[in-house]
Amino acid sequence: xxxxxxxxxxxxxxxxxxxxxxxxxxxxxxxxxxxxxxxxxxxxxxxxxxxxxxxxxxxxxxxxxxxxxxxxxxxxxxxxxxxxxxxx
Numbered sequence: 001x002x003x004x005x006x007x008x009x010x011x012x013x014x015x016x017x018x019x020x021x022x023x024x025x026x027x028x029x030x031x032x033x034x035x036x037x038x039x040x041x042x043x044x045x046x047x048x049x050x051x052x053x054x055x056x057x058x059x060x061x062x063x064x065x066x067x068x069x070x071x072x073x074x075x076x077x078x079x080x081x082x083x084x085x086x087x088x
Contacts, residue, residue: 053079 069075
């Protein structure tokens with residue numbers, strides 16, 4: 001009786017593993033099919049401003065950073081305003 005139970009378990013084990021793999025593939029397949037949306041014009045412009053301001057911030061020395069604004073958020077705010085005014 002015990003040997004039959006062990007034999008049945010040995011035969012059923014690959015089926016359970018196969019089901020787990022196919023279930024995992026089924027969940028991951030829809031995520032792979034989704035495509036990313038293209039950024040809007042405003043999003044692209046904001047990203048460009050962020051890159052320009054970041055490059056300027058990294059180029060500043062410690063004393064220049066202190067005079068421009070003590071921290072990145074304050075500097076970034078001023079930089080974005082300046083870039084928007086230049087564009088207009």
